[in-house]
Amino acid sequence: MxxxxxxxxxxxxxxxxxxxxxxxxxxxxxxxxxxxxxxxxxxxxxxxxxxxxxxxxxxxxxxxxxxxxxxxxxxxxxxxxxxxxxxxxxxxxxxxxxxxxxxxxxxxxxxxxxxxxxxxxxxxxxxxxxxxxxxxxxxxGHPEVPRHKHGAHGWVRLTEEEYARLIDDLGEEELTRCIDYIDESAQMHGNKNKWRDWNLVIRKCSRERWGIRAGNGSRSSTSGSAMDDLQQLHQMYASEESL
Incomplete structure (x- = not known):
């Protein structure tokens, strides 16, 4: 040490x-x-x-x-x-x-x-x-922890522990919103940024309010807002890939 x-x-x-x-x-x-x-x-x-x-x-x-x-x-x-x-x-x-x-x-x-x-x-x-x-x-002797698919396209993969913890931290409604938004964003471009830590990007999505219009708090359309946020997502993953 x-x-x-x-x-x-x-x-x-x-x-x-x-x-x-x-x-x-x-x-x-x-x-x-x-x-x-x-x-x-x-x-x-x-x-x-x-x-x-x-x-x-x-x-x-x-x-x-x-x-x-x-x-x-x-x-x-x-x-x-x-x-x-x-x-x-x-x-x-x-x-x-x-x-x-x-x-x-x-x-x-x-x-x-x-x-x-x-x-x-x-x-x-x-x-x-x-x-x-x-x-x-x-x-x-440590089997890989299974990850389950989430979202309509199945891009988001989380362990049971990660999913349960996200519900505790974000709430079920917010977690569902973030999963749907991120899953659709990845589907649109084939996950070209090679995202791996879905737990991290979900927390980032919630914290920075991705996909939500400023002012009224309502959710913007995934197709339009995903395009707007792709550059931000790419920059985040270029500098911060983690748990």
């Missing part, structure tokens, strides 16, 4: 942090990236009680802040069941292309208990240009 972590000075000028993060959000996010439990792959075990002891917050405050980093800011995921914390986009800033990284990185990914987290990390690992042997979940 590294004895220190490098944090770019751009953290303090990043528009997302400056505009959207409260002081508490910034503190807990820095903790997530620099605490002594962090590792190479960016997914590690840490309990709510441990976080509370190390940050000075009580358990309720820790749970509230982790939920904000997850649902409001989309920078982490936390599993209460396995007590694992996953930092999204950790790989972008902490994984090099060196072949020497392959073996230790793969070893850590195989130890991740949460199926969804391990699947996310495996996908990022297999995208690395220096990987000679890709991660295979079946070889580790």
């Amino acid at each position: 590294a004895s220190y972590r490098n944090i770019s000075m751009d953290f303090w000028t990043d528009s997302k942090v400056v505009d959207d993060f409260t002081p508490e959000d910034r503190y807990i996010y820095l903790y997530c990236m620099t605490n002594p439990h962090t590792n190479l792959c960016g997914c590690y075990e840490v309990s709510i009680k441990q976080i509370a002891n190390e940050t000075g917050y009580n358990n309720d405050s820790v749970e509230r802040l982790l939920k904000r980093l997850d649902s409001a800011h989309n920078v982490i995921r936390y599993s209460a069941q396995t007590k694992e914390l996953l930092i999204l986009n950790w790989c972008r800033y902490n994984w090099s292309t060196s072949e020497k990284l392959n073996k230790p990185l793969l070893g850590e990914i195989r130890k991740v208990k949460n199926d969804r987290f391990r699947e996310y990390l495996a996908a990022r690992y297999n995208e690395r240009s220096t990987v000679t042997a890709q991660y295979n979940a079946a070889e580790d």
